[in-house]
Amino acid sequence: MAAYVAPTTDIAFLLKEVFDFDGLTQTLPGYEDMDSDLAVSVLEEAGKFCAEVLEPLNRSGDEEGSTLKDGVVSTPKGFAEAYKAFVEAGWGGLSGDTEFGGQGLPSAIQLLFDEMVTSTNMAFGLFSGLTHGAVEAINHHASQELKERYLPKMISGEWTGAMALTEPSAGTDLGLLTTRAVPLGDGSFRINGTKIFISSGDQDVSDNIVHLVLARLPDAPKGVKGISLFLAPKYLVNEDGSLGARNGMSVGSLEHKMGIRAQPTCMMNYDGATAWMVGEPGRGLNAMFTMMNNERLFVGIQGLGIAEAANQKATSYALERLQGRGIDGAPGPVPIIQHPDVRKMLLTGRSFIDAARALGIWTAFQMDIASHHPDPEERKRADGFVALLTPVVKAAFTDGGLETAISSQMVFGGHGYIREWGMEQYVRDVRITQIYEGTNGVQAMDLVGRKLPMENGQLTARFIALLRQDLQDALSSPAAEHVAKATGKALDQLERATAQLMANQSDQSAAGVAATDYLRLFGLTASGWMWTKMAAKAPPDTPLGKRKLACADFYADRILPQAAALEVAIAAGSASTMALHKELF
Structure with missing residues (x-):
């Protein structure tokens, strides 16, 4: 391997x-x-x-x-x-x-x-x-x-962090959580409750674990407005910075999971755990979303990382595995990378990976501009782009991660199903990325329901205008012209779909049915934009440049045409989806 x-x-x-x-x-x-x-x-x-x-x-x-x-x-x-x-x-x-x-x-x-x-x-x-x-x-x-x-x-890593949101009866709907925080009069609180699905909730790799726990104060109103955020360490910290007594928390059980089995995902019991409030009372979600939005970008990168590893292994295997006759009729066996369907699987993965990495870097640049640029208008503009792209990076990258892991496993044939080759672990591990930190369906609804209407639609309009200008500029590059034109068509389709969703914001069924299709269309178009930028800069006489240009053409010919079908599906509305009565399912 x-x-x-x-x-x-x-x-x-x-x-x-x-x-x-x-x-x-x-x-x-x-x-x-x-x-x-x-x-x-x-x-x-x-x-x-x-x-x-x-x-x-x-x-x-x-x-x-x-x-x-x-x-x-x-x-x-x-x-x-x-x-x-x-x-x-x-x-x-x-x-x-x-x-x-x-x-x-x-x-x-x-x-x-x-x-x-x-x-x-x-x-x-x-x-x-x-x-x-x-x-x-x-x-x-x-x-x-x-x-x-x-x-x-x-920051040094000596102590680690964990995020305690989910409860047995409160998953995505955090307004249902019941964990309680009672003030002790000295600025600290006692936390009582149970949380599930807590990654790194307990482990033996670091000296201390700092839990950020969502809980309600005794007089808190129902719903999300009554939630506050608290910091509860596994070990209390003495005034001199040394570790003191074990805090009132314990592991009820470890989750038995499909993948990431080495990671301890815990049910945590907080039995009078000492904690301190982070942020303001009743503003816990505001503080927690700083962590969650950071984690959503991180999870998107997890999808990219698994895709890269799986595609590397599959490419190496395809270059060495001998099977079948050549497509030119030459006697076999030949390396399976000569077979068109194998090549298509590998190139589909590679065309996703390279564009995702580029888009991830561009988003990271916007994060730094938003936090460091001396011009407040530039900071505001960049911050808007980060907000817009966060659900796209999380969902599109993790969808692509699973799809690439599965196609890479397929390159191995029966060996891909066998543990010794490692491919089935990639499939099992990456599956959670579409689920945790807000499922990809939740990300799609965030994009359609919250991000598109931001600034009365002007945020999305600015992003589309940025792509439009870059694609226009790339038409002067012979190497980038083909993918720029194909991406331009996808951008037209994205713009029309955006206008339709913006014009029908009151139709919640239509938005719900269209959301995942719209996010995929958004991701495809943004990736085409990245391929256009890469093709315009690829040195044509180097191995890297030749690979980039070939992948850009492949993306234009084989991947971007999906945008047309997505636009049609979005335009179809919700009637056929909502027509069947629930009792008939």
């Missing part, structure tokens, strides 16, 4: 040629010392760490799984040691706030690092991924005292 190879050549092309990484960092205060050469060097080292330390634990961790015995959670053999090496190498603090000991690197580097970690060991990557999201929520909403007490060791 071929070992993982970090896609640093592709990354260097994106940072140096497609996007002006150096120009961006020079305009953003705090990033002036970072350039593309240094970024690529950091990521090359990251790739080595992931390939040498994390990938060897991926299959064994899946087979062993995390365990719970006598109230103690144990991760698979080698995970604690790998995590210690991860922390000692400084990987936990890449994009962390420098005020609290982080390295303050651009978001794109964090995103690309997260992709590599996921490609090699998705279950392991959740330890740092969830911590990063918790750090963001604390940094944006907690008191200075809580920041100073918890952020330095969370």
